[in-house]
Amino acid sequence: MYDGGKILVGIVIFVLFAAFPFYNNIGKVSAKPEPKLDTPVIQQLSEKKCVEPKDFMRAEHMQLLNNWRDFAIREGKRVYINSEGKEFKISLQNTCMNCHSNKKEFCDKCHNYAAVKPYCWTCHIEPKEKQL
Amino acid sequence: MSMDRREFLKIAGFSTIGIGVGWILSRPGEFLEASQFLQTKELLKAKQWAMVVDMRRFKTEEDYRKVIDACHKIHNVPDFGNPKDEIKWIWADTFEHAFPGQENEFMPESMKHKPFILLCNHCENPPCVRVCPTKATFKRKDGITMQDLHRCIGCRYCMAACPFGARSFNYRDPRPAIKEPNPEYPTRMIGVVEKCTFCEERLAKGQIPACVEASNGALTFGDIADPNSEVRRLLNTNYTIRRKAELGTRPVVYYILDIPTSVVSGGESNA
Secondary structure, X not given: OOOHHHHHHHHHXXXXXXXXXXXXXXXXXXXXXXXXXXXXXXXHOOOOXXXXXXXXXXXXXXXXXXXXXXXXXHOOOOEEEOOOOOEEEOOHHHHHHHXXXXXXXXXXXXXXXXXXXXXXXXXXXXXXXXXX | OOOOHHHHHHHHHHHHHHHHHHHHHHOHHHOOOHHHEEOOOOOXXXXXXXXXXXXXXXXXXXXXXXXXXXXXXXXXXXXXXOOOOOOOOEEEEOHHHHOOOOOOOOOOHHHHOOOEEEEOOOOOOOHHXXXXXXXXXXXXXXXXXXXXXXXXXXXXXXXXXXXXXXXXXXXXXXXXXXXXXXXXXXXXXXXXXXXXOOOHHHHOOOOOOHHHHHOOOOEEEEEOOOOOOHHHHHHHHOOEEEOOHHHOOOXXXXXXXXXXXXXXXXXXXXX
16 A cells, blocks of 8 residues: 555544534533423413324424415315314414414424424414513 | 245335335324315305495595505505505506506596506406416415415516506515514515405405405405396496406406596486
8 A cells, every 4th residue: 555654644534524523512412302382372271282192293293284284275275173073273373373372482492403494484473472 | 045036026025015004004194184174164155256346435545545454454465665665465546557448538537537446356367377387376266366375486477477467576575564463364475476365364254355344335245156146236237347358367356437426417417
C-alpha cells in the first residue's frame, strides 16, 4: 500500500467527521414530548375521549385530518361518524381546536420534536391560548 | 435440506402475499370508509343555486356597505387599502364595467353611474373550472363553483379564464390586513386565489348566504331549477339581465334594473 499512513489518517478523519452527529449527541437525552391534554373544555368533558381512540389518533391523526378536509370541502360532507357511531362536525378550527385549545402544549410539542411542520396554521386560525 | 429454484420461488411468493395481508390486517383503523361521512342534516339543498340582485333596492351607500361588509367580515377578507392588492368576494362597480357592450350613450344618468353589486356568478359552465390544472376549483352538485384552497397552487389560470374578475390573488399575506378575524373561518395564505363560495359553509348549517341576510331583501337566493322558488318568481315577474351572458358561461346571478320611476310613470301617462 502506497502512502498507507496518509490513507489511514484520512480514513480516521473522515469517520470522525461523518460520525460527528452521533458522538456529539451521546449522553444528551432530549426529553420525550408529553403533550398536555389539560384545557378548560377537556376538563369539563364527562368522558375524556377524542373522536377516535387515543392510539388511533396518535398514529393516524394526519390521515384523519386529510380525509376530513377532502370530505368536507370536496364532497360537502361535514359530519363524521366515528367507530362508536357518534357524530362529529368536521372542522379543524371549530371541532378539534375547541377541545385542544392549547396548541403550543398539544400540537407543537410533538411536531417540534419530530421536526414536522404542518402548514395548517397559515390559514386556519389557531385558538387564543388561555392562561391556566 | 435442499431446495430447488421452483420451491424457493413458491415460498417467496406466498411470503410476499402473507406480509402484505398481515400488514393490512394489523392496521385496520387506517382505512376510513366513505360511509363514515355524512352531510349535515340542516344542509340547504338545490339543483342550481342562483341569486337575483334587485338594484331598485340599492339606494344609499349604506345599502351597499352592509352587504359587502357582511361577507368580507365573516370570511376574513383582508383590506389592504389599495386596489393593487385588493381581495374581493363581493363588490360594486358601474354599469359600464359590469355589463360591457350593453351600455349606450343615452341611457338614464342614474343607471349609468349606479354601482352594481357584483360577485362570482357561479356559472353553470364555468371556464375557471375547465382551466384549473389541480381541480382546486370545481363545480359542486348544487351548482356552487367551489374553491378548494388546500389544492390551489396559485397559477392564476382561473383568473385569466374568468370573464367577471370574480377571483382575487393573494399577493401578500392577508393576516395582518384583517382587522377583526372571525375565529370560526380560516384566512387564506399568500399565493392562493380566492372568491365567493355562495357561503357554502353557511348552507351546511341551514343558513342563507351572509350578503343575502344582510341585504334586507335586495338580494334573493334560491334554487333556480325549482319553479316554485323565490328566485324563479322574481325572474317571472321582472325583466332581468345577466353579466356577459353572450360568452356562454351561463351565469346565475340576475339583475333587476333600477328604471327611474319618472320614466315609467311618464310612459304610462302617454299610453
